[in-house]
């Protein structure tokens with residue numbers, strides 16, 4: 001089972017907040033959508049099940065407490081001491097869901 005983190009809406013918001021201009025934003029999202037389409041076509045072709053699921057990067061995958069962001073996109077949990085790069089937190093969620 002492949003879990004595809006559905007980042008389109010949050011990713012769009014984050015890119016706007018980071019000051020990406022509209023033309024580049026449209027180009028980036030079109031590329032992302034094209035990649036997801038190719039990926040899902042391939043998964044379907046090979047009979048691999050997949051599921052779109054929003055995987056949080058601000059919630060602890062161990063205890064589900066809100067994470068606090070440190071400099072350098074490092075996320076830390078004040079409750080259980082989980083610590084990871086913000087981009088890797090959703091992967092931890094995918095592993096948790098799979099188990």
Ligand SMILES: [Zn+2]
Nearest residue numbers: 060063077080
């Ligand atoms: Zn935690």
